[in-house]
Amino acid sequence: xxxxxxxxxxxxxxxxxxxxxxxxxxxxxxxxxxxxxxxxxxxxxxxxxxxxxxxxxxxxxxxxxxxxxxxxxxxxxxxxxxxxxxxxxxxxxxxxxxxxxxxxxxxxxxxxxxxxxxxxxxxxxxxxxxxxxxxx
Amino acid sequence: xxxxxxxxxxxxxxxxxxxxxxxxxxxxxxxxxxxxxxxxxxxxxxxxxxxxxxxxxxxxxxxxxxxxxxxxxxxxxxxxxxxxxxxxxxxxxxxxxxxxxxxxxxxxxxxxxxxxxxxxxxxxxxxxxxxxxxxxxxxxxxxxxxxxxxxxxxxxxxxxxxxxxxxxxxxxxxxxxxxxxxxxxxxxxxxxxxxxxxxxxxxxxxxxxxxxxxxxxxxxxxxxxxxxxxxxxxxxxxxxxxxxxxxxxxxxxxxxxxxxxxxxxxxxxxxxxxxxxxxxxxxxxxxxxxxxxxxxxxxxxxxxxxxxxxxxxxxxxxxxxxxxxxxxxxxxxxxxxxxxxxxxxxxxxxxxxxxxxxxxxxxxxxxxxxxxxxxxxxxxxxx
Numbered sequence: 001x002x003x004x005x006x007x008x009x010x011x012x013x014x015x016x017x018x019x020x021x022x023x024x025x026x027x028x029x030x031x032x033x034x035x036x037x038x039x040x041x042x043x044x045x046x047x048x049x050x051x052x053x054x055x056x057x058x059x060x061x062x063x064x065x066x067x068x069x070x071x072x073x074x075x076x077x078x079x080x081x082x083x084x085x086x087x088x089x090x091x092x093x094x095x096x097x098x099x100x101x102x103x104x105x106x107x108x109x110x111x112x113x114x115x116x117x118x119x120x121x122x123x124x125x126x127x128x129x130x131x132x133x134x135x136x
Numbered sequence: 137x138x139x140x141x142x143x144x145x146x147x148x149x150x151x152x153x154x155x156x157x158x159x160x161x162x163x164x165x166x167x168x169x170x171x172x173x174x175x176x177x178x179x180x181x182x183x184x185x186x187x188x189x190x191x192x193x194x195x196x197x198x199x200x201x202x203x204x205x206x207x208x209x210x211x212x213x214x215x216x217x218x219x220x221x222x223x224x225x226x227x228x229x230x231x232x233x234x235x236x237x238x239x240x241x242x243x244x245x246x247x248x249x250x251x252x253x254x255x256x257x258x259x260x261x262x263x264x265x266x267x268x269x270x271x272x273x274x275x276x277x278x279x280x281x282x283x284x285x286x287x288x289x290x291x292x293x294x295x296x297x298x299x300x301x302x303x304x305x306x307x308x309x310x311x312x313x314x315x316x317x318x319x320x321x322x323x324x325x326x327x328x329x330x331x332x333x334x335x336x337x338x339x340x341x342x343x344x345x346x347x348x349x350x351x352x353x354x355x356x357x358x359x360x361x362x363x364x365x366x367x368x369x370x371x372x373x374x375x376x377x378x379x380x381x382x383x384x385x386x387x388x389x390x391x392x393x394x395x396x397x398x399x400x401x402x403x404x405x406x407x408x409x410x411x412x413x414x415x416x417x418x419x420x421x422x423x424x425x426x427x428x429x430x431x432x433x434x435x436x437x438x439x440x441x442x443x444x445x446x447x448x449x450x451x452x453x454x455x456x457x458x459x460x461x462x463x464x465x466x467x468x469x470x471x472x473x474x475x476x477x478x479x480x481x482x483x484x485x486x487x488x489x490x491x492x493x494x495x496x497x498x499x500x501x502x503x504x505x506x507x508x509x510x511x512x513x514x515x516x517x518x519x
Contacts, residue, residue, distance in 0.1 A: 100331070100348055102293045102309040107264045108246045115163065115248060122149075122163075122470040122490055129250045129264070130295045131309045131333045132435050133347055135449070 006090055007039060014090045015042055021070075021094040029079065029095040031070045033060055041069065041082050042093055048117075050110055051091075056084040057106040058093065059119060066120055068136060070095030080136050081106060081128065098128050105131060137220055139463065139485075140192045142228040142495045149247070150471050151486045151493055153478070154254040155274050157281060160233070160493065165247055169239040169281035178236065179228055188219035192497035196441075196483040199502040200515050207503060220499045241280045244270070255299035255318070255477075262294035267306065267316070290316060290324060300337040300477065301371060307332040313344040313354060327354040328376055334436055336392045338409050340371050343391030345436070350379040351389035353396070355411070382407055382419055392439035392476055393513035399434040402427050404444060404455060406510050422510045425455050431464070440474045441482050442498035444511045447472060452487060457512030458500045465494075476513060 006016045017035055020028050031038055037060060045051055045058035059081065060069035068078040072095065083096040083104050096104035106114075111129055114120050120128075127134035146168075150161040153172060160168040173194060181189050191198040199207070199216075207213050230236065246263035253260045257273040259282055267290045270283040289304075292314070296307040299318070306314040313332040316324045327342065330352065334345040342354045356371045379389045379398065387400030396407040396419075403424040410418050425444070427434075432449025439445070443456040452472060454463040470488040475481045485496045506514045 099333075100310060102264075102311060105264060105293065105295075105309070108248060111248055121468070123468040125248060126149075126471055127435065129248060133433055133449075 009039075009043055009046065009091075012089070013046065015039060016090050016092050018092040018094060024075070027073050029070055029072050029097050030075060031095060033069045037069075038082070038093065042084055042091060045082075045084060048113070050113060051084060051086075052107075052109070054086040056086075056091075057096065057110050058082040058084060066136060072097040073100055077133075078135060099131050099133065102131070105129060137217060137500045138224045140188075140220065140224045140226075140228070140497045140499065142193065142230075142497075143492050144230045144233050144495070145492045146233045147491065148470070148488050148493050150249065150252050151473060151488060151495075152252055152254050152259065153475060153481050153484065153486070154272065155257070157272075157274065159254075159259070159272070159282070160238075161243060161247070161249075161252070165243050166240050167243045167282055168233060169241075170233070170236055175230075175236060178230070179226070181223075181226070185219055185223050185226075188216070188223045188499075191502075192220070192223060192483070192499055193481075193495070195480050196497075197479055199499075213503065216502075239281055241282065241284070244284055244286045250294060251296045253297055253299050253304070255304075258318075260289075260297065260299065260304060262297050262306070264293040266291040267294055267297070267304070296334045298336050298342075301340055305335040305337065305342045307335040307344065309333060310348075313342065313352075315342065315354075325373070327373065328352060330376075334390060336390060336438065338391045338393060338396065339411055341411065343389075343396065345388065345390045347388055350386055351398075352379060353377040353382065353391060353409075357411075388434050388437070390437040390439070395439045395444070395511075395513055397437055397439060397444055399427065399437065399446065402429060404437075404446065406444070425462075425511060427453065428462075428464075438474050438476070439511075439513050440476050440485070440498075441512055441515045442485075442501045445472075445474060445485060452485075454485065454498070455511040456498065456500055457504050457509045459509075459511065460500070465496075482515075 006014045041058040041060045045056050059066045068080050072079050079095045081096040082093045084091050084093040098105045111125050147163040148160045152159040156173050158170040158172045245261040245268050246265050249261045249263045251262045258269050259272045260269045268286045270286045272282045292308050294306045298305045302319050304316045312329040313327045331346040331348045332344040340358045341356045345351045355374045359370050361368045383398040387398045389398035398405045405424045406422045408420040431451045435447045437446045443454045446453045452465040472487045483498050487494045
């Protein structure tokens with residue numbers, strides 16, 4: 001079994017890539033961006049305070065515009081929101097499937113920050129919150 | 137007949153209209169309340185169009201309640217049609233909502249919320265943190281149009297809701313479909329564990345919609361009780377009827393009142409629901425209507441008296457009740473809403489875009505045979 005290194009992001013924040021979200025594991029969403037882009041998505045979320053106590057949400061940007069970062073649990077539907085989870089002080093993340101899992105829907109505090117920062121168009125913010133199909 | 141449109145510029149998240157007030161949820165975390173009846177004074181609508189304007193925006197029941205013999209007179213019908221057409225050509229735009237002296241108050245509900253509903257003078261708002269309510273009774277002398285005392289009713293992550301029969305139907309995503317009694321016991325009942333992202337009332341039953349799994353009808357039976365000259369009723373859950381049983385195929389489906397709809401392979405199939413005709417003839421297939429491909433995937437759907445409304449990726453489409461051409465509103469809206477339970481505003485479609493709200497009034501349904509129409513819920517017309 002491959003050993004996944006823990007990356008120190010800051011003195012008290014570490015990140016680790018979860019291989020089951022890259023190796024085609026059934027019923028797990030899959031990253032389609034590179035490891036370093038996944039890490040950048042996390043560090044951006046950290047910097048912009050999109051992380052709550054043990055969970056957080058992130059976006060992947062290309063040319064300063066949100067872009068798709070993976071596929072949902074069906075391994076087909078493109079998704080553009082990442083969810084990050086803190087497990088014993090080490091964070092890991094996966095592409096969020098907001099249609100299938102309530103816990104993958106960014107809560108109103110996060111969606112409000114995205115709304116105020118205008119990082120996503122308002123219709124997308126509405127569809128994410130309602131678990132509706134949503135593509136960029 | 138083309139619809140009549142009123143535009144209010146500004147940045148909004150959601151809208152509600154109830155008892156002469158228009159409520160706008162602003163993007164900066166406020167609720168803006170407008171006196172809806174006074175709003176029309178700013179347009180200086182000429183006297184000969186006041187009747188049409190009243191029917192279009194303030195009293196949708198005006199012509200439904202009229203004697204039908206009047207509308208069978210061809211000359212009278214042509215006069216009324218002409219009035220609506222003339223009104224549709226008027227520019228009804230409010231460039232700045234502040235010119236209407238609205239009332240502003242802080243929005244005490246979670247924001248941005250997932251859905252809202254006004255029922256029996258109470259505003260309900262749903263969000264990931266639960267369902268909240270506050271009274272909005274015009275007759276009380278509150279400083280604020282919406283009471284600042286919000287009450288948390290439930291703590292589940294609700295994505296959509298609909299009120300009727302003293303209950304809130306609640307779509308809770310992967311947790312399924314629930315029903316909350318609003319009076320008496322305030323109990324919450326889980327009707328299905330299957331994914332549900334939207335819910336609407338079909339008479340006294342509830343239709344749950346899903347993109348991930350099949351939609352379904354949570355069918356209830358209603359029993360009337362008569363005791364000491366008092367009439368009451370009891371609703372009892374019977375069973376779940378799958379989308380496949382209704383439509384003999386899978387797609388995205390929804391149902392309101394007497395019409396169940398399913399979008400599948402570029403068409404919208406319509407089934408009439410008559411729960412009083414059991415067991416074999418409660419579902420009657422009424423045909424299908426086409427959806428143009430460029431409009432993209434179907435996101436959600438509703439049914440109003442004036443037609444079937446479908447939100448696609450790239451547009452909102454109205455399939456009108458008079459079987460006329462589809463009316464398309466291009467673009468991806470921030471939000472949209474209809475008011476099928478409303479006595480005075482059931483002909484309105486609200487569409488919120490990034491810089492404005494469009495309040496669109498459809499008035500063709502007054503001239504449609506309510507028994508025979510396919511696209512649109514049947515309006516009860518007293519004899």
